[in-house]
Structures are given as structure tokens and as C-alpha cells.
Amino acid sequence: MVVRPSGPDEPEIGGDGTDAGPGRLVERAVEDLDALEARISELDDPIDMLGGLGIVSFATVIILGVGGRLSLRQEQLSLSMAEVAPHVDFRHLSRSIIRFTLLIEAAGALRTAEADRAVVAAHDAPVEPQMLAYYDSVGVVARDTLRPFDAGRDGSLLGDGAGGLVLETEASAAARGAPLLGEFLGGGAATEAEGLLPIRDDGEGPAAAMRAALDAAGLRPADVGMVVAHANGTRNSDASEAAAIYAVFGDGAPPVTGFKWAFGHLIAASGMLDCVLALEALRTRTVPGIATLREIDPQLPRIPVSSKTQTPRSDIALVVARGFGGTNAALLLRAAPAA
Numbered sequence: 001m002v003v004r005p006s007g008p009d010e011p012e013i014g015g016d017g018t019d020a021g022p023g024r025l026v027e028r029a030v031e032d033l034d035a036l037e038a039r040i041s042e043l044d045d046p047i048d049m050l051g052g053l054g055i056v057s058f059a060t061v062i063i064l065g066v067g068g069r070l071s072l073r074q075e076q077l078s079l080s081m082a083e084v085a086p087h088v089d090f091r092h093l094s095r096s097i098i099r100f101t102l103l104i105e106a107a108g109a110l111r112t113a114e115a116d117r118a119v120v121a122a123h124d125a126p127v128e129p130q131m132l133a134y135y136d137s138v139g140v141v142a143r144d145t146l147r148p149f150d151a152g153r154d155g156s157l158l159g160d161g162a163g164g165l166v167l168e169t170e171a172s173a174a175a176r177g178a179p180l181l182g183e184f185l186g187g188g189a190a191t192e193a194e195g196l197l198p199i200r201d202d203g204e205g206p207a208a209a210m211r212a213a214l215d216a217a218g219l220r221p222a223d224v225g226m227v228v229a230h231a232n233g234t235r236n237s238d239a240s241e242a243a244a245i246y247a248v249f250g251d252g253a254p255p256v257t258g259f260k261w262a263f264g265h266l267i268a269a270s271g272m273l274d275c276v277l278a279l280e281a282l283r284t285r286t287v288p289g290i291a292t293l294r295e296i297d298p299q300l301p302r303i304p305v306s307s308k309t310q311t312p313r314s315d316i317a318l319v320v321a322r323g324f325g326g327t328n329a330a331l332l333l334r335a336a337p338a339a
Contacts (some may be wrong), residue, residue: 001165001166001167001168001180001181001182001184001279002167002168002169002170002173002180002182002183002184003106003107003110003167003168003169003183003184004111004169004170004183005111005169005301008129008276016323022246026202026271027259029200029226030060031096043167044248046296047235051128053127054057056323058246061231062205063137064291064313065325070201074339077191077245079089083328085335089282095172100123100190100271100272100275100321100329100331101187101189101329103120103165103184103187103271103272103275103331104187104188104189104312104329104331106118106120106167107167107184107187107283109198110168110169116168116169116171116172117166117168117172118162118166118167118177119167120164120165120167120168120272121162121163121164121267121272122162122163122164122261122268122269122271122272122273123161123162123163123268124160124161124162124266124267124268124269124270125160126158126159126160126265126266126267126268127158127160127264129157132158135156135158136195137282140155140156141155141156141157142154142155142156142233143155145232145261145292146158146232146260146261146264146265146273146292147233147261147262147290147292147293148231148232148238148258148261148292148293148294148305149231149238149242149258149288149290149293149296149297149300149303149305150292150295150297151237151294151295151296151298151299152294152295153233153234153297154233154235154239154266155233155234155235155264156232156233156234156260156265156266157233157260158262158265158266159263159264159266160261160264160266161270161273162261162269162272162273162288163269163272163273163275164272164276165272165276166172166178168186173224180336181277181279181335182282182283182334182335183333183334183336183338184331184332184333184336185216185217185219185316185331185332185333186213186216186217186218186219186331186332187194187212187214187216187329187330187331187332188208188209188210188211188212188213188214188215188216188329188330188332189209189212189327189328189329189330190205190206190208190212190328190329191205191211191326191327191328192204192205192326192328192336193199193324193325193326194326194328197324198326199227199236199240199242199322199326199327200236201236201239201241201243202240202244202247203240203241203242203243203244203246203247204244204247204328205244205250205322205326205328206230206240206241206244206245206320206322206328206330207227207243207244207247207329209320209328209329209330210244210245210248210318210320211248212330213318213330213331213332214248214318214332219316219332221248221249221250221252221253222252222283222312223314223316224249224308224316224317224318225254225255225282225312225313225315225316225317226250226254226255226256226257226273226278226281226282226287226312226313226316226317226318226334227245227253227255227256227257227258227319227320228258228259228281228317228319228320229241229245229256229258229262230258230260230270230320230321230322231257231259231260231290232258232259232260232265232322233260233261233321237322238297238300239299239300240295241320241322242300242301242303243300243301243318245301246301246302246312249329250305251302253303253304254304254312254314255304255305255306255310255311255312255313256303256304256305256312257279257281257287257288257289257305257306257310258290258305259273259274259288261290261291261293262291269278270321271293271319271321273328274319274321275319275331275333277319278319279317279333279335280337281312281317281335282312282316282317282333282334283335283337285311285312286309286311286312287309287310287311287312288309289305289306289307289308289309289310290305290306290307292307292309293305293306293307293337294325296339315334315335316332316333316334316335316336317332317333317334317335318330318331318332319331319332319333
């Protein structure tokens with residue numbers, strides 16, 4: 001996925017929705033990856049590398065400086081000329097969106113010419129007794145199934161999964177003849193600061209993140225072809241997210257969908273996988289329906305969500321991620337034409 005250079009005055013959006021300063025090179029963002037630096041020089045295959053560490057949850061951005069080499073065809077990673085970056089403290093962000101915001105950070109590094117290529121990956125395996133007990137204790141586990149925006153929705157379900165993207169400059173991709181899946185257009189983040197669990201009913205947090213992403217990309221709401229909502233199936237989150245979508249788009253919202261109903265909430269990996277699926281949806285001109293949606297909650301603002309397949313109205317997707325502590329992030333992707 002390509003990232004184009006930014007203008008001289010374009011700010012980066014930080015995890016709290018403020019100007020984050022110059023683009024930063026990020027090698028790792030969570031304590032789970034403390035062993036990565038020691039092992040990365042010993043292994044050529046990044047898949048073996050991550051599996052060998054026995055990591056349950058991770059988020060990483062490996063930034064390759066100008067001259068760094070990455071060959072996905074051979075699955076070999078070379079850091080011979082890579083710039084090793086300082087750690088960035090993302091501990092104030094929820095585990096659910098920390099990986100999502102790393103895409104924004106990586107794109108910032110490429111746009112300010114601090115790097116020409118980045119690998120962004122996330123994985124989580126939260127289906128274990130302690131995690132399930134915690135989520136159940138705060139009342140967010142579904143008793144039936146995950147039904148985003150449904151009148152009978154009663155919570156979320158957890159799932160295991162992973163996703164990853166390669167971000168690089170257009171020049172870097174052309175130089176190595178890499179096929180392009182899409183383009184990163186812009187991203188933003190905002191915090192509601194209501195506490196660990198409470199969120200605003202009016203959806204101002206996710207709405208602010210969506211507007212920040214649109215501003216960063218220089219786009220209007222009418223330019224967006226589809227929205228991939230966080231859509232975790234909980235009463236409050238879905239309601240406030242629907243309010244946010246309506247606040248940004250009004251009656252002119254594009255097709256809205258979500259993917260968690262199909263495989264559960266992947267927590268750390270959910271936003272990353274949503275981005276991968278959003279690009280594929282755009283490339284195939286298909287907005288998947290939410291199959292578990294039986295009756296749209298009449299109490300929600302009117303948004304174009306459906307159990308049926310819809311068609312994106314453009315080649316741009318707005319992807320939304322949310323987390324505990326009132327954290328919200330959104331980014332915009334444009335799909336490359338399907339081959």
C-alpha cells in the first residue's frame with residue numbers, strides 16, 4: 001500500500017488527537033516485543049520470527065530507512081541498512097486501537113521521508129479464561145451472538161486472528177515492481193476522556209476522529225465510498241458510533257458495514273484486519289452485509305447498514321476503531337484497481 005509525501009505544513013495526528021510533531025520511526029510499541037530486537041537478526045522469515053517468540057498479542061512497525069530492503073515474495077527481511085528507531089510510548093492508548101494508530105504513525109514516517117518502507121502487523125489471541133472473565137464482568141459479552149446495530153444486540157464475542165500491511169512510498173514500490181493494493185490517505189484519533197468504560201452518547205469521540213482523518217486526507221464526506229465501522233455489538237458503542245456516522249455524513253452516508261460478526265472481536269488485531277478487508281471490499285466493489293443483523297435498532301440514527309450486500313460509491317473506505325478509555329481512531333484508504 002503506497003503512501004504519498006505530505007505537504008510542508010501537514011501535521012501528524014497523535015493518539016490524543018493533537019499534533020504529534022515530526023514523523024517518528026517506530027520499531028515496537030508494546031512490552032510483548034522486548035525479545036524482537038534480539039531475535040530479528042537471527043531469523044530471515046518474519047512468520048517464523050513471530051511464531052518463535054510465542055507472542056499472544058503484539059503490535060509492531062518495522063521501518064526500513066532509505067536503502068532498506070524488503071522482499072515479500074521470498075519472505076525475507078533485511079535490516080542491513082534499516083534505521084532503528086526509539087520506542088514510542090503508546091501505553092496511554094487502548095490495546096484495541098494501539099495497532100491501528102501504528103498505521104498512522106508509519107505513514108507519517110514515510111510522508112516526512114524518514115523511511116521508504118514499513119511493515120505493520122498485529123495479532124491477538126484473547127480467547128482465554130482470564131480475558132473472557134474480565135469482559136463478562138463488565139457486561140460486554142454477548143449471550144447469543146454478535147449482532148452489530150441490531151435491536152436485540154447484547155454484546156461482543158472474542159476471536160483470534162492477525163493481519164498485516166506493507167506501507168511504502170510510491171517510488172519505492174515502483175522500484176521493486178511491487179503490485180499495489182491501495183493507498184493510505186490520512187488518519188486521525190480522538191479521546192473522549194470519560195473514564196475507562198463510559199463513552200459519550202452523542203458519538204463526539206469517533207466523529208472527531210473521522211473528521212480529523214478527512215481533514216488529513218483533504219477529503220469531503222461525500223468522497224467516502226464505504227464505512228467499516230467498529231461495530232462490536234455492544235449497546236452503547238454501536239449507538240454512539242451510529243450517532244457519530246450520522247453526525248459526519250448526515251443523510252448522505254455511504255454503505256456501512258462491520259466485520260466482527262463473522263470472526264469475533266480480535267481486540268489488538270481487529271483494526272488491522274478491518275483495513276485489509278476494507279481494501280478487498282473496495283477492490284471487488286462489494287460491501288459485505290452483516291449476516292447476523294435481523295432488525296436494525298429503531299432507536300439508532302438512520303445509517304445505511306444492511307444484512308444484504310451493497311456497492312461502495314467510490315474507491316475510498318473510512319475504517320473506524322475504538323477502545324477502552326474512550327479512545328477512537330479512523331483512517332482512510334483508497335483501493336488500487338483490481339487486476
